[in-house]
Each structure stands twice: as structure tokens, then as C-alpha cells.
Amino acid sequence: xxxxxxxxxxxxxxxxxxxxxxxxxxxxxxxxxxxxxxxxxxxxxxxxxxxxxxxxxxxxxxxxxxxxxxxxxxxxxxxxxxxxxxxxxxxxxxxxxxxxxxxxxxxxxxxxxxxxxxxxxxxxxxxxxxxxxxxxxxxxxxxxxxxxxxxxxxxxxxxxxxxxxxxxxxxxxxxxxx
Amino acid sequence: xxxxxxxxxxxxxxxxxxxxxxxxxxxxxxxxxxxxxxxxxxxxxxxxxxxxxxxxxxxxxxxxxxxxxxxxxxxxxxxxxxxxxxxxxxxxxxxxxxxxxxxxxxxxxxxxxxxxxxxxxxxxxxxxxxxxxxxxxxxxxxxxxxxxxxxxxxxxxxxxxxxxxxxxxxxxxxxxxxxxxxxxxxxxxxxxxxxxxxxxxxxxxxxxxxxxxxxxxxxxxxxxxxxxxxxxxxxxxxxxxxxxxxxxxxxxxxxxxxxxxxxxxxxxxxxxxxxxxxxxxxxxxxxxxxxxxxxxxxxxxxxxxxxxxxxxxxxxxxxxxxxxxxxxxxxxxxxxxxxxxxxxxxxxxxxxxx
Numbered sequence: 037x038x039x040x041x042x043x044x045x046x047x048x049x050x051x052x053x054x055x056x057x058x059x060x061x062x063x064x065x066x067x068x069x070x071x072x073x074x075x076x077x078x079x080x081x082x083x084x085x086x087x088x089x090x091x092x093x094x095x096x097x098x099x100x101x102x103x104x105x106x107x108x109x110x111x112x113x114x115x116x117x118x119x120x121x122x123x124x125x126x127x128x129x130x131x132x133x134x135x136x137x138x139x140x141x142x143x144x145x146x147x148x149x150x151x152x153x154x155x156x157x158x159x160x161x162x163x164x165x166x167x168x169x170x171x172x173x174x175x176x177x178x179x180x181x182x183x184x185x186x187x188x189x190x191x192x193x194x195x196x197x198x199x200x201x202x203x204x205x206x207x208x209x210x211x212x213x214x
Numbered sequence: 215x216x217x218x219x220x221x222x223x224x225x226x227x228x229x230x231x232x233x234x235x236x237x238x239x240x241x242x243x244x245x246x247x248x249x250x251x252x253x254x255x256x257x258x259x260x261x262x263x264x265x266x267x268x269x270x271x272x273x274x275x276x277x278x279x280x281x282x283x284x285x286x287x288x289x290x291x292x293x294x295x296x297x298x299x300x301x302x303x304x305x306x307x308x309x310x311x312x313x314x315x316x317x318x319x320x321x322x323x324x325x326x327x328x329x330x331x332x333x334x335x336x337x338x339x340x341x342x343x344x345x346x347x348x349x350x351x352x353x354x355x356x357x358x359x360x361x362x363x364x365x366x367x368x369x370x371x372x373x374x375x376x377x378x379x380x381x382x383x384x385x386x387x388x389x390x391x392x393x394x395x396x397x398x399x400x401x402x403x404x405x406x407x408x409x410x411x412x413x414x415x416x417x418x419x420x421x422x423x424x425x426x427x428x429x430x431x432x433x434x435x436x437x438x439x440x441x442x443x444x445x446x447x448x449x450x451x452x453x454x455x456x457x458x459x460x461x462x463x464x465x466x467x468x469x470x471x472x473x474x475x476x477x478x479x480x481x482x483x484x485x486x487x488x489x490x491x492x493x494x495x496x497x498x499x500x501x502x503x504x505x506x507x508x509x510x511x512x513x514x515x516x517x518x519x520x521x522x523x524x525x526x527x528x529x530x531x532x533x534x535x536x537x538x539x540x541x542x543x544x545x546x547x548x549x550x551x552x553x554x555x556x557x558x559x560x561x562x563x564x565x566x567x568x
Contacts, residue, residue, distance in 0.1 A: 041482075065266075075268030097548055123482070126437070128509075159300060170374060182329075
């Protein structure tokens, strides 16, 4: 085992991804040109990782020279990866920021369908958390305030009864499934 | 395959059967006035999604989409504008003549609207070359010391990226970065330290000065502290004499930090730096506590750093044998593997019975 210090670098994040329950990429960013440069390599790698991690909820895995922290909820999987010579707890803080921000943006409805409906905000959240591998912000409150800029959202009074019932039913369904 | 337009019943399906020909056509919609933000946001999201899925565009296609999106600068809609920035960043390596948006982005970066400014700075720095940069240098310096932390961080992180290509230019922003280092904001001080220390990387004497000075000032940001520990550890490693004692003292003081991230960073550095087993005790006991944590990340961090210590001080690790034995049946396979290999390396007859 190589006994070495952590490099004084600020390019700490090698990648961040969100996958669905089949391991399909919903949104993924890789920041290091030397790590997984092509989409083909990335997707093969994602498949491999997903197979190794989707059942065991083990939080962290070391594989292929990378350390990856992850977290899942219902049908979404969140991953943050860094070099295997990186402080794992820093990566964990980035994962928490990502997970918490997305959770707020989806108003706690952590499921694929809701995420796809809010994909623009999720893209902006990714952009606020990490810039080219440098951690830009890790505080969910400020990330969300800069990603959730949309002003629409029909007020409750103007939704139809059917819509309200539908969303209530879905929230109940997912809370039971958890 | 055509993008499903009637995706009301399954909204997410809109994103499933996209193809680039349809999107290229839809992008023409950006030319119509007045801009309809909602519809344009939807199209931009689809374009970004398709690119993220690995769809390849030819230079011509990328340039066409790029030029279409520049029309959207007419709109004041914040989300739309922000997605345009994202598109600019994604398309700039593929499209031609991307510097055409320089003036629009400069306007956004210097404008009053804090919702645009940070992202505009980052987009601008990702497309400009060194000659264009001199034109915006004044604005960059102002942005680095801006009162809004998001603006400061955006400018500093952009400076970090730029220092790979135009280090001399970025070195001229050091004074501003040093001012930003005193910021109370967690991320601004971190990014500023990275810029300052990065620019002085090859100058040992000024790194020594910087780190020595910082070690005496209280720092709140865990990210800043982690970086400081790394620089201090590097200095101590390069010069193992008595002179490095202040660095080690600083790192040891970080073992008492509130943030686990900092405590681990310090323990990891000490394990790799300290020579005698006695000086290690404090760091090892911290790692021992990590091994018993309920969080797998902490257990892995603890076990991994202890594993590194086996070659140097097997006895120090042997003292943690019980903690490591508990990890053999850990639910996390990486943790269990590390524990087993470490125990095999340090194992003595006495431990085999257990």
C-alpha cells in the first residue's frame, strides 16, 4: 500500500452522477480528462459500478483507482467520485450537498419522474456544486437558492382537485415504499 | 424516432426518444421573437440532456445550435439565461466562433443582477483566450473582491482554471486574492487560498511564509483547513528537520477541530509524517474512533489510513487489532477487505485465537 500524503490539489471531484433504478444515466459530469475520457468508457464504467453497488447500500466503494461515495433513494442513485488518494470525507460532503440540494429541488419527492420534470434545476444545481472538479459550494441552502429560480408553480388554490389528489397519492405511495 | 410531443401522461418520456435532428430543428425556434421562455427552457434542457447522454455533434451542428442560443440573450428570464450559459460551456469546445458571446457575457458579469453574475463569469472564462482576457482583467479583479460570495468564488475558481493556461496573467490578481482570503465566507477563503498558494507553488519561501502566517490565524472553513494541512504536510515532508516542528504542531492542533473532515485530514497527515510511535498516539486514537463509526465512509477512512501505517509501525496498528477485527464482517466490502489485509500484515499468534 502506497503510504503517501494527500496531494495539495483543489481538483478533488472526478465526477458526479445520478442514475435511475436500471443504472441508466440521468445526468453525469466527469471533470478529469485523464479519467474516463469518452462517453463509451464512462457508460461501461457506470454499468460496472451500478452492478456492484445498487443492492448493497454500503455508502462507499473503492474501485479502479477511484473512491466513490454513493446514496440512493427509491429509484434514484447519486454518486460522487474522486481519486483513491483523496480525503473520503470531503467527497462525502459533496455527495451530501448534491443529495440534499436535489431533494429540496424535488420538494422531497425523490423519484425519477419528478426529477425529469425538474431536470433544468438539477442541471443548475450540478453547475453550482462543482466547477471543473473544484468544489464550488457545498451548502445546500445556497445551492438551492441559486438553482431554484423558477417562479411558476401554480398556487394550490388553482390546481384542480384531481391534481392535488394525484400528488398526495404519489407521495403516500413512495413513503410506503421507502 | 421522433420526440414524443404528447408526453402528458408520462412526462419523463419526453427525454427518452430524443434525436438530434429533431432538436436541431427545434433550436430554430430560438430565432423567433418575442422569446417564449418556458418553451425555450424545455428545448435547451433537451439539448443539454442529449449532449450529456453522449450524443456527438458535428462542428457545424454545434455551431448552429450555439448561434441559435445566442438569440436567447434577449430574454431576461433567469433560468433561461442560466441554461444558455450551460449550453455555451458545453458547446464551446465543439462550436466555432464562440467568442461572439463575449460582450453579452461581459455585460451580464458586470451588471447589477446578482442572479446572473457568478455564472456569467464562469461561462465567460471558459470561452475566452488570453488576448480577450486582458480586456476583462479589470472586471475579474473587481469580482474577486466582490461583496457577494458567489461572485467572488466564481471569479476565483475561474482564475484557478485559467492559471493552467495563462499563469502570468493570474499572478497579477494575487493582491485581490489575498484580500479575499480574509473573507468570512467558507468557500471564498478556500478558493482564494487555492489561487494564492497555486501561484506560489514553485516558490518554497513564500509558501512557507503563507502557511506559517495562516497557521496563526483562526480559520473556520473546513475546506480551507484541509488545504492548509496539505500544504503544511508537504513542507514538513520536504524538510524533516526541527524546522518543520511548527507545521506538525499546527496539524496536530487540527485533530481537535469540530469537523470530521479536518480531523481525518490531520490524522492522515500525521500518520504519514511522524517518525516515532509515541507521537502517533493521538492520531491513531482518532482513527480508532473512526473505525467504530456508524458511517461507512468514516470506517473506511479510518481503516485505510491504519492500513498505511502497518509498514512503518506495525505495533501501533496492532494496538487497534480489536477495532479492525470488528470490521472483518463489515457490511461494506471495501472496509472488510482493508481490515483483513491489515490484520494479516500485523497479525501475531496471540490474535489468531480470537
